[in-house]
Amino acid sequence: MFDNTRADYDKIILEIADYVLNYSVTSELAYETAKYCLMDSLGCGLLALNYPECTKLLGPWVPNNHTDGGVPVPGTAYKLDPIKAAFDITTCIRWLDFNDTWLAAEWGHPSDNLGAILACADYANKKLAQLHEPPIIMRDILEAMIKAHEIQGILALQNSFNQVGLDHVILVKIASVALATKLLGGSQQHIIDSLSQAWVDGQSLRTYRHAPNTGSRKSWAAGDATSRAVRLAFLTLQGEEGYPSALTAPKWGFSDVLFQHQEIELAQPLKSYVMENVLFKIAYPAEFHGQTAVECAIKLHHQIKPHLDDIDNIQAILIETQKPAMRIINKTGVLRNYADRDHCLQYMIAIGLLTGELTSDSYLDDTAQDARIDKLRKKMIVEENAEFSQDYLDPNKRSIANEVTVKLAHGGSFTERVEYPIGHPRRREEGIPLLLNKFHHNLLSIYSEEQAEKIKTTFNDLKKFEEMTVSDFLILFQK
Numbered sequence: 112m113f114d115n116t117r118a119d120y121d122k123i124i125l126e127i128a129d130y131v132l133n134y135s136v137t138s139e140l141a142y143e144t145a146k147y148c149l150m151d152s153l154g155c156g157l158l159a160l161n162y163p164e165c166t167k168l169l170g171p172w173v174p175n176n177h178t179d180g181g182v183p184v185p186g187t188a189y190k191l192d193p194i195k196a197a198f199d200i201t202t203c204i205r206w207l208d209f210n211d212t213w214l215a216a217e218w219g220h221p222s223d224n225l226g227a228i229l230a231c232a233d234y235a236n237k238k239l240a241q242l243h244e245p246p247i248i249m250r251d252i253l254e255a256m257i258k259a260h261e262i263q264g265i266l267a268l269q270n271s272f273n274q275v276g277l278d279h280v281i282l283v284k285i286a287s288v289a290l291a292t293k294l295l296g297g298s299q300q301h302i303i304d305s306l307s308q309a310w311v312d313g314q315s316l317r318t319y320r321h322a323p324n325t326g327s328r329k330s331w332a333a334g335d336a337t338s339r340a341v342r343l344a345f346l347t348l349q350g351e352e353g354y355p356s357a358l359t360a361p362k363w364g365f366s367d368v369l370f371q372h373q374e375i376e377l378a379q380p381l382k383s384y385v386m387e388n389v390l391f392k393i394a395y396p397a398e399f400h401g402q403t404a405v406e407c408a409i410k411l412h413h414q415i416k417p418h419l420d421d422i423d424n425i426q427a428i429l430i431e432t433q434k435p436a437m438r439i440i441n442k443t444g445v446l447r448n449y450a451d452r453d454h455c456l457q458y459m460i461a462i463g464l465l466t467g468e469l470t471s472d473s474y475l476d477d478t479a480q481d482a483r484i485d486k487l488r489k490k491m492i493v494e495e496n497a498e499f500s501q502d503y504l505d506p507n508k509r510s511i512a513n514e515v516t517v518k519l520a521h522g523g524s525f526t527e528r529v530e531y532p533i534g535h536p537r538r539r540e541e542g543i544p545l546l547l548n549k550f551h552h553n554l555l556s557i558y559s560e561e562q563a564e565k566i567k568t569t570f571n572d573l574k575k576f577e578e579m580t581v582s583d584f585l586i587l588f589q590k
Contacts, residue, residue: 126381155210168334169187185200201227202333208453222260231294247294265377283340288340305344325447390535428464428487431496433502449475465487
């Protein structure tokens with residue numbers, strides 16, 4: 112016999128819903144960082160449009176089934192229903208593994224939520240215009256980004272979904288569904304119900320991120336999560352009920368079924384901490400735990416260049432890294448595709464040592480045919496440095512350190528160590544000018560100089576930018 116008494120809604124669901132609807136973000140640092148995050152994320156999405164493996168996934172769910180008055184997808188001529196628009200926008204942003212990152216017990220990329228935020232805001236604006244109500248403006252978008260970052264990032268601090276084999280995009284779905292429901296006009300109860308739906312929903316396995324199954328799904332998994340979040344938001348707004356103990360129901364709830372009976376926790380109150388401390392991928396399109404290793408390799412390139420004519424001049428390459436890198440990107444054997452390569456620490460380092468750079472094209476089949484890459488990979492020994500792992504988790508440091516040593520056959524050696532990547536908050540002053548250069552470069556990969564300058568100029572006048580409607584903003588990016 113089962114006790115059919117309904118419990119109260121799970122505490123975390125209530126806390127997230129209250130934060131989304133009632134918390135006022137006052138941190139100007141968070142708003143400023145969100146603006147840079149918006150620029151960088153859209154720029155990453157535009158650069159991805161140069162890769163057919165990405166663009167083949169874009170457009171209507173059913174070919175040639177166009178939507179009148181749909182949501183514009185930046186860099187394309189598509190105007191889509193908000194569910195597919197969320198998929199397309201986020202998939203582009205995530206495709207090249209070049210957008211922002213958050214590292215903790217769980218890893219992820221909080222700007223993945225931008226697809227759901229922009230799609231729902233633009234869709235809602237069309238409805239608001241018909242009702243002669245005030246539109247959603249870019250200041251609202253920045254606030255939504257800050258809150259999505261915070262939900263995903265604070266949940267990631269102590270809850271390790273990867274430890275039980277679940278992909279981090281579960282947190283994209285949770286953050287996106289909450290903000291999507293709000294932007295579509297939902298009440299606090301609607302947000303509560305949609306959050307419960309997202310926890311109940313089936314969750315992705317991480318196997319497509321790891322050997323031996325690494326594949327391109329890792330590049331569209333976040334798009335799938337945002338589109339599913341928007342779908343659940345619409346279902347809730349149509350009156351679909353929520354599930355109060357979605358997380359904690361004995362035997363049937365998320366914790367017992369999928370999280371080894373562990374309680375989901377919020378490590379600290381939801382404010383604006385994550386956006387203020389987010390990590391940008393500025394220099395290299397590479398899995399974030401390997402960013403400093405690539406920086407080491409590129410520094411070493413100039414020192415070992417005379418020895419690269421004959422790889423036999425290099426005896427061994429010693430790599431010291433943190434525990435997460437050991438788990439995620441320490442990979443030997445055949446690398447079968449782009450996704451395999453951009454999640455291989457040894458491949459990234461080999462490219463940096465050989466060429467003195469790492470770009471999105473470095474993972475293409477043509478580049479991978481260079482026989483010297485695998486020769487160098489076979490000389491690599493990867494070990495965990497306990498100090499690096501400790502500093503990675505230290506809330507006062509949160510370093511992502513790597514050290515690379517190249518030993519030569521004749522006995523000489525060269526070593527480089529980097530603790531904080533260029534996109535780390537500790538290197539913000541150094542990083543922002545480079546982030547702006549990255550944005551300009553990505554704009555020019557799609558647009559003329561004239562249109563690129565028009566888009567860049569839009570961000571310069573902060574007050575004017577923040578008062579722009581999201582719909583007018585998206586029109587700037589249409590092809």
